[in-house]
Amino acid sequence: MRDPSGPPRRLRASTGLHFAVDIKPLFRERDRRAMTFLFDLWDYEAVKSNADAILAATATGDMPCDGAWPVERVDLLRHWIEGGCQP
Numbered sequence: 001m002r003d004p005s006g007p008p009r010r011l012r013a014s015t016g017l018h019f020a021v022d023i024k025p026l027f028r029e030r031d032r033r034a035m036t037f038l039f040d041l042w043d044y045e046a047v048k049s050n051a052d053a054i055l056a057a058t059a060t061g062d063m064p065c066d067g068a069w070p071v072e073r074v075d076l077l078r079h080w081i082e083g084g085c086q087p
């Protein structure tokens, strides 16, 4: 059961996103291959450690280099980060 003394409801709402379910599938095999020189986009710890840079790159449309993400996709990533990068 959830700890009733946990974070307030507003914070809890944004923790509903998880890397394995919501974030990892955003990265194509092609993205992963292209970016291995910097980090592994399918690895939780790597994405968590580089989350701000990854958000910046996708929000500006610089990455992926073959077509910017739609804003909803960038927002999903942002909400996952704001929710504390849940695995």
Ligand code: HEM
Residues within 6 Å of the ligand: 026, 027, 030, 031, 034, 035, 038, 050, 053, 054, 057, 058, 063, 064, 065, 066
């Ligand atoms: C810290 C964030 C990132 C940095 C600094 C970064 C930097 C780079 C650089 C320097 C290249 C090689 C040169 C180029 O083709 O432009 C590259 C290629 C690429 N990146 Fe990123 N990247 C980042 C995040 C991402 C993310 C989050 C994705 C996917 C969602 C992505 C997808 C790609 C793809 C698909 C290529 C291959 C382009 C090609 O060879 O056709 N990158 N990235």
